[in-house]
Amino acid sequence: MSDGTDTSRPEVPRAGGVQSLARAFGLLETLAEAGGEAGLSELADRTGLAPATIHRLVRTLVDLGYLRQLPSRRYTLGPKLVGLGETAARQFGRWATPVLTDLVAEIGETANLAVLDGDRAVYVAQVPSPHQMRMFTEIGRRVPVHCTGVGKALLSALPPADAAGIVARTGLPAVTPTTITDPEVFARELAVARERGYVLDEGEQETGVRCVAAPVTGPHGSAAVSVSGPLSRMDDAAVARIAPLVVAAGRRLGTLLATA
Template sequence: METVSSVTTPGNTAGSCASGAVVPGGGSDGVQSLERAFLLLELMAEAGGEVALSRLAAESGLPLSTIHRLVRTLVARGYVRQLPSRRYVLGPRLVHLGESAARRLSTWAQPHLSRLVDSTGETANLAMLDGDRVVYVAQVPSRHSMRMFTEVGRRVHLHCTGVGKVLLAQLPPATARELLVRGGMPARTPATVTDPDRLLAQLPGIAGQGHAVDDGEQETGVRCVAVPVPGGPLMTALSVSGPEGRVTLADVPRIVALLSEAAAALAAELGEEAGDPVR
C-alpha cells in the first residue's frame, strides 16, 4: 500500500449517503434545511466534479424548488460555486473548513498512531474517504530504517489499498461500484484486483471481519492492515503497514486487535469532542 523507502527521514471528504433518500424532517424548518444543505454538499462531493441541479434532485429525492433555494444560499455564502454552464461545484470556503478539520483530526489521531507504532513497530496511518479516492491525513512512521512512507495529503486509489478497501466495505454496493468505476482500477502490481465485480464480491467479507489487507496490491513487497474508525460524520480508517517480511500473515490477527482498539478509542474521543459520545 504505502511506498517502501530506505530513507531514514519519515514522512468526505465526503461521507456516504444513500442515493434517493430524502433527509428526514424530524425537527424545525431550520434544522431540516440544514440537514438538506449538508446532503446536497455531500452529493456534490460524491459526484467528483460538476453537477447539475437535476442530478441533485434525482439523488436526493428533494423537490427541485427546494434544491434551487438551498443551492442559491450556499452560493451566496461561498460554499458552492456556479459555473458558466449553470452546473455547480463545491466552493472555496469549504477548502479552509476541510483543512482545519483535517489538522484537528490529525492532532487527535497522533497519540493513537504513536501507540500503534510502539505496539507493532511499523508505520501507522489515518486516512479518510475523499470522493473516489482515499487521502492520508496523519501518519507516525516506523523507527526502522526501512519503513513505509506516504505523504500526508496524498490521495490514492481505493481498490488497491487496505484503507480504501475497508472504507468501500462500509458503503452500499451501488455506491462502492460507482466510486470504483469513476476512480478507475489501474494495476499497480501483479496482485492488484482490477475487476470491479471481483472486488465488490470481496467487500461483504471485509465488512464482516472488520478489516482489510493490502497484500502487495499497491506496492510489491508491502503489506498493510486496515480497520474502519466506527461512527462519526467522516469515513476514516486506521492502518499499519510494513514490509511483508516483518508484517506477516500470522501477525495480522494481532495487528487487527491493536488497530480495532485504537479505532474505538479514537471514535470515542471524537464523539466526546462533538458532544455525542460513541456508545
C-alpha cells in the same frame, strides 16, 4: 441563460449553495491538478468559465493571499493555503495521533489515518515506524480506494450501493500485479472486510508492502486506520497479531470522533 425555454444545466451537477465559492474552489483544484501552476486562459479552457469571471475570482484570491501571481503572469497556489492545510492536518492529527502512536508502540510499523475525499482517500495523519526513517510527510496525499488498505476499509464501511458507485466511477486499474481488477472479486473482498472488520492490502499499490486496515466506526465517520510495513516483517503471524489491534484502534478513534 437568457431564454427561459431551456433551464437545463448539465455542468456542475450539485455544487452547493454559493456558486462563486464553488467556482473559486474549483479553480484552486483545477490549478492543483494542472501541477500547481497555470495561466488564466488555461484555467478558462479547463473550467469552461468566461475569462473575465475567472480573472475576478482569481484576483480576489490573489488579494487574499491564497493565490500568487508569478512574474510570468501565471498563477500558483499561495502561501496561505499552506498555513490553512497545516492547521487542518493538525486538527485531524490532534485527536488521532495519540491512538496512532500507541499503535506504533505496540506494533512497530507505520500507522496512518485517512478519510474519504470524493472518490479517493486522503491521508490526514501519520505516525512513522521507528524502523525506517523513510516516508516524508505523506499527509494530504490522495490515493485510489481500490488498491489501498485504507481505501478498501473506507468502502467497507459505506453502504454497498455507495461503494459500488465509487468503484463504477473510478474503475479498477491495475497498479501492481496483485491489484484486484475484477469487480466481482473486489465485491467479495469488501464483503469479507465487512465480515472480519479489517482488510489486507497485499502489495496492491506498492509491491512488497503489506497493510492491515480497519474502518473508523462512527456515526458519519468516513475514516480508516491502517498499519503498513515491508513483507519481511509483516508475515502471516504478524498480521494475525496486528489485525485485532488495528480494529480496536478504529473503534477507539470512532468514539473519539463522536465525542470531540
